[in-house]
Amino acid sequence: MDLHSHLIPDIDDGVKTWDESLEILSQLCKLGYKKIITTPHIIQNYYPNTPDKIRAGVAKLNELLAENNISMSIEAGAEYYLDDVFAKQVETKEDLLSFGNGYILIETPFMNKPLFLEEIVFTLQANGYKPILAHPERYAYLQNNKELIHSLNFLGLFMQINISSLTGYYSKEAQKTARYLIDTSQVHFLASDIHNHKHLAEVKKAIKSKLFQRCRQLPLLNSTL
């Protein structure tokens, strides 16, 4: 199963059409995926999506899959950006879009760690959620700070590596950090983060890599979702 993708058209920077989404899903089905949790961005200044809007998109995708005899299920999730609006929603215990047994996917700016990251992780956990940090290997503030990686792990923040980071698709630094997370068993999930056909091609390449094979020996949690 996969827990990170952008497969609802026109609500973020992911796929542009239902056809594109359907084509990518049918390819993922051929690769052996049975369940896809799709996670549109929720970023107030760019993509102010709501759980209801995402659920409606997922319902349509499931209809399209059934019509086209693709046996796979799609579930709704979101990739929450840690902005002030999200911080407020967490603080006021607003209903957030989680999947599985309370998992919630979060992302941060690429350069700098939000000052309130640890506090938000703690509050989410206190509210019964299990936060997962999307692609930690891509954040500059983690690439240069192994101690911070350890301390976030210690807080119980789950880590999700993008499969395409394993071949260096995003950057050498991201690949190096992914390798470090794998070597030190600090990765809990692997995911595609597919936005388009190009990303699908990169994932197909990366699942043939040696590093991907090594991940299969880790106690990953994907199958628990």
Ligand SMILES: [Fe+2]
């Ligand atoms: Fe994403």
